[in-house]
Structures are given as C-alpha cells and as structure tokens.
Amino acid sequence: MTLRERLHGNEIAPVEAILFGVVDHGDERSAAESLAELSELADTGEFVVAGCMAQHRRHPDPHTYLGAGKLQELAEAVAQTGASVVIADDQLSPAQGRNIEEAVKVAVLDRSELILHIFGIHARTPQARLQVELARLQYQVPRLKRMWTHLERQRGGIGVRGGAGEKQIDVDRSELRSKIAALQRDLEKIGERKVREVRTRADRFTVALVGYTNSGKSTLMNRLTAAGVLAEDRLFSTLDTRTKPWRLAGGRTVLLSDTVGFIRKLPHQLVASFHATLEEALNADLLFLLVDGSSPQALQQLATVEEVLQQLGAGQIPRIQVLNKADQISDRSVLAPIRAHGGTSVLISALNGDGIGELEAALLEHLATVERELILLVDHSAGALRAEVRQLATVLDERFDERGSRILVRASQAAIEQLVAKGARLAAHPDAEPGTTGPSAPAR
Ligand SMILES: Nc1nc2c(ncn2[C@@H]2O[C@H](COP(=O)(O)OP(=O)(O)OP(=O)(O)O)[C@@H](O)[C@H]2O)c(=O)[nH]1
Numbered sequence: 001m002t003l004r005e006r007l008h009g010n011e012i013a014p015v016e017a018i019l020f021g022v023v024d025h026g027d028e029r030s031a032a033e034s035l036a037e038l039s040e041l042a043d044t045g046e047f048v049v050a051g052c053m054a055q056h057r058r059h060p061d062p063h064t065y066l067g068a069g070k071l072q073e074l075a076e077a078v079a080q081t082g083a084s085v086v087i088a089d090d091q092l093s094p095a096q097g098r099n100i101e102e103a104v105k106v107a108v109l110d111r112s113e114l115i116l117h118i119f120g121i122h123a124r125t126p127q128a129r130l131q132v133e134l135a136r137l138q139y140q141v142p143r144l145k146r147m148w149t150h151l152e153r154q155r156g157g158i159g160v161r162g163g164a165g166e167k168q169i170d171v172d173r174s175e176l177r178s179k180i181a182a183l184q185r186d187l188e189k190i191g192e193r194k195v196r197e198v199r200t201r202a203d204r205f206t207v208a209l210v211g212y213t214n215s216g217k218s219t220l221m222n223r224l225t226a227a228g229v230l231a232e233d234r235l236f237s238t239l240d241t242r243t244k245p246w247r248l249a250g251g252r253t254v255l256l257s258d259t260v261g262f263i264r265k266l267p268h269q270l271v272a273s274f275h276a277t278l279e280e281a282l283n284a285d286l287l288f289l290l291v292d293g294s295s296p297q298a299l300q301q302l303a304t305v306e307e308v309l310q311q312l313g314a315g316q317i318p319r320i321q322v323l324n325k326a327d328q329i330s331d332r333s334v335l336a337p338i339r340a341h342g343g344t345s346v347l348i349s350a351l352n353g354d355g356i357g358e359l360e361a362a363l364l365e366h367l368a369t370v371e372r373e374l375i376l377l378v379d380h381s382a383g384a385l386r387a388e389v390r391q392l393a394t395v396l397d398e399r400f401d402e403r404g405s406r407i408l409v410r411a412s413q414a415a416i417e418q419l420v421a422k423g424a425r426l427a428a429h430p431d432a433e434p435g436t437t438g439p440s441a442p443a444r
C-alpha cells in the first residue's frame with residue numbers, strides 16, 4: 001500500500017504535513033531555514049508543508065526526540081492545522097516514533113521513511129523497485145509495532161487488542177523476513193548479471209557522475225551524450241544507473257554513467273540495497289564528483305558525498321571535482337573552500353555549456369597520466385579494427401605505408417590487450433619499421 005493510501009484510503013487529496021527537527025544550540029537559522037532540505041524532500045514526496053518546528057537542543061531526547069513542551073506544541077499545531085502527518089528531520093528509533101505518535105495522534109514519518117517513500121515513487125526499473133522494496137521492508141521490521149498502533153487507531157481500535165495484536169506482529173514480522181530473503185535472492189541474481197555486464201566493458205574507460213541529489217548529474221549527462229535522461233528540479237530524479245558513450249573531440253569515446261544522488265542521512269538500508277545499481281560507479285576508472293557550487297550548503301553536501309563514497313568502498317577511485325551551476329554563482333570567492341578539497345577542480349555550467357571544454361581537457365590530462373603511448377600497426381585490410389582503435393584509444397598521430405597504418409595512440413593496458421587480441425600489432429619501438437612487431441603487450 002502506498003503511503004498516501006495508508007493515510008487516506010484511496011482518495012487522492014493533498015496530504016498536509018508538519019515538519020519538525022532538532023537543531024544545534026549554536027544554529028541561528030529559523031525553523032524554516034534549518035528544515036529547508038526536509039521541506040524539499042516533503043515536496044518531492046508530494047506532501048504539502050503546513051508548518052515547520054525546530055527545537056534547539058544538544059541531542060534529541062532518547063524517548064521522545066523533542067522535549068516534552070515542544071512535543072505538546074507539535075500536537076497543538078497538528079490540531080490547529082488539521083495536518084495528517086508529522087515528519088522528523090532525523091531517523092527515529094522505534095520507541096521515539098511510537099511516543100511521538102501517541103502525543104500527536106497522527107501518522108509519524110521520519111526522514112528515512114520519507115526518502116524511502118520518494119524512492120518508491122521514482123523507481124522505474126524492476127531492479128530499482130526491488131531495491132526500494134527491500135530497503136523498506138528492512139526498515140519496517142523493528143518498527144512494526146508502531147505501524148500497527150497507527151492502523152489500530154484508524155480502525156477505531158476494534159478487534160485486535162493486547163495479545164492478539166502482539167501475535168499478529170509476530171506473524172507479520174516472520175512474513176516480512178521471508179519476503180526480505182526472497183527479495184535478496186532476486187537482487188543477488190540481478191547483481192551477478194550486472195557485474196558480468198560491467199566486466200565485459202572493462203576495456204572502455206568509464207567515468208561515473210556522482211554527487212549530491214539535484215547537483216546536475218543528469219543535466220551534464222544529457223549535455224555530453226545526448227542521453228535524454230530525466231533531469232528536473234526535484235530530489236532523486238535518477239534512481240537507475242545509465243551508461244552512455246561520450247565522444248570526445250578526436251573520436252575517442254569513454255563511457256559515462258549517471259547515478260543515483262546522495263543525501264545527508266541517507267538510510268543505510270538504501271545504500272546497501274543500491275549496491276548493484278551503483279556497480280558502474282564502483283567500478284569506474286574515474287569519478288566526476290559534481291557539486292552544486294551555487295548552493296550555500298555545498299561544503300556540507302560535498303562531505304556527505306565523500307562519506308557515502310567511503311561507505312560504498314569507492315573512496316579510492318580518482319576523481320575530478322566538477323563545480324556546477326556556474327551561471328548561478330555571482331561571487332566566485334565562495335568557491336575557494338570547496339576547491340581546497342584537493343585535486344583537479346573545473347567550474348562548469350551543465351545548463352549553458354560553459355566550461356565543458358575545460359572539463360574535457362581535464363579528462364584528457366588525467367588519461368595521459370594513467371595510460372601509455374605506443375604505436376599500433378593495423379593492416380589496410382582491417383578497416384573495422386582501425387575504427388575500433390579510434391574508439392578505445394586517443395589517436396595522437398597516424399601514418400600510412402604500403403602495408404597499413406602506424407597509429408601513435410595513448411590507451412589503457414586493457415584497451416591495448418583488446419586491440420592486440422583483435423589483430424593490431426605493437427611496434428617494438430616508436431621508430432621501428434612497419435612489420436617489426438613487438439612480442440606481446442609489454443608490461444607497464
Ligand atoms: N542554473 C543551473 N541549473 C542547473 C545546472 N545544471 C543542472 N541544473 C538544474 O538543476 C536541477 C537538477 O538537475 P539534475 O540534472 O536533475 O540533477 P541530478 O544531480 O541528476 O539530480 P538527481 O537525479 O535528483 O540526483 C534541474 O532543474 C536542472 O535544470 C546549471 O549548470 N545551472
């Protein structure tokens with residue numbers, strides 16, 4: 001059942017929500033400001049925000065999240081606005097969720113559930129649907145009791161009380177566990193297939209676009225590859241990885257993968273179940289780490305992305321920082337601390353194309369450091385092979401003689417092996433005559 005159905009039967013009415021969160025003592029932003037991201041999430045989740053409430057505390061209360069007085073205020077706000085759900089800015093423990101629900105008498109969602117709900121709306125492929133479903137079930141297991149109390153309230157509490165409800169929870173829990181196991185098996189199969197697909201592409205240099213949600217990954221993907229992927233001003237527009245060839249000037253192509261966006265406090269169940277989707281990103285040769293340079297939260301978002309990449313085991317992949325939305329940045333001095341994160345950084349606008357040339361140059365520079373130069377000999381008769389050389393390698397120079405062409409290339413070891421397997425020969429020395437072939441691909 002969708003969240004909307006759970007809350008409202010099948011009737012499609014705007015669901016009004018009150019957002020609440022705990023913010024640090026020193027944080028002087030207004031409730032609306034500090035809950036701005038949650039508000040965007042709520043909007044993406046198709047809720048109408050009826051109010052925002054923030055409490056300054058060192059830590060959330062372990063039992064009720066908000067303090068007693070603030071919780072009372074929240075209950076009053078619910079009664080006044082007629083909101084049918086309250087949404088917390090953090091993940092709530094099962095007990096916190098239950099206690100808040102008792103106080104406010106409407107459904108309680110936490111940030112993780114809201115993110116899962118959005119993923120549920122946006123999942124398109126069978127794999128993404130399974131992954132979201134798995135994460136959702138895993139999230140529910142320890143929280144079944146809360147969901148039950150809510151259902152009970154909706155039904156007026158008739159029928160199931162005490163023991164019966166408890167038993168039902170046990171039954172539901174074991175059902176959930178077997179559903180989880182089945183989903184995991186299905187996903188494992190898809191995962192194995194995906195790993196095989198990714199491996200067969202190992203000879204192609206792959207760049208993965210990673211970054212905070214809404215940073216412009218899909219917009220850049222569309223600009224570079226005419227991929228026609230959905231890009232919009234909403235969080236989590238992309239849930240599936242799409243890989244397309246990006247043709248660089250000179251004919252060389254690399255593969256470009258667009259991936260799911262990251263966000264602060266991403267439920268770890270989701271990170272785990274999206275592992276297979278992120279296979280391309282995890283196996284990429286290079287990451288374009290996109291940052292929305294126009295966002296006041298850019299530094300914090302960058303830190304989140306770094307953290308998730310570490311969790312995924314992709315922390316060691318070389319990266320180029322891509323500072324996006326240059327067209328929206330009037331004061332460039334704000335970019336210095338973001339750039340200070342080290343490595344190459346390129347300022348672009350995926351929207352109007354500014355800086356794309358520099359980005360391509362930065363990629364070529366990186367390729368020059370990880371690939372080597374050598375001469376390939378290709379016979380006249382092997383026209384298709386010549387075309388393949390141009391795709392897999394950067395061609396620096398080409399000369400012809402009576403037997404065929406001598407092509408000075410820069411390429412990865414994997415690409416060279418692939419080309420040699422298809423009949424290209426290696427010149428032993430850049431000055432060697434055509435026909436004097438090297439033994440096999442020399443070691444680096
Ligand atoms: N002004 C400006 N807007 C941009 C730029 N690049 C992307 N956008 C806008 O930012 C919004 C998000 O872009 P997407 O490409 O969907 O972002 P994404 O990173 O793929 O987002 P998710 O898939 O949701 O993680 C869209 O409204 C884009 O039009 C840019 O260079 N300048």
Ligand SMILES: [Mg+2]
Nearest residue numbers: 217218237238
């Ligand atoms: Mg996207």
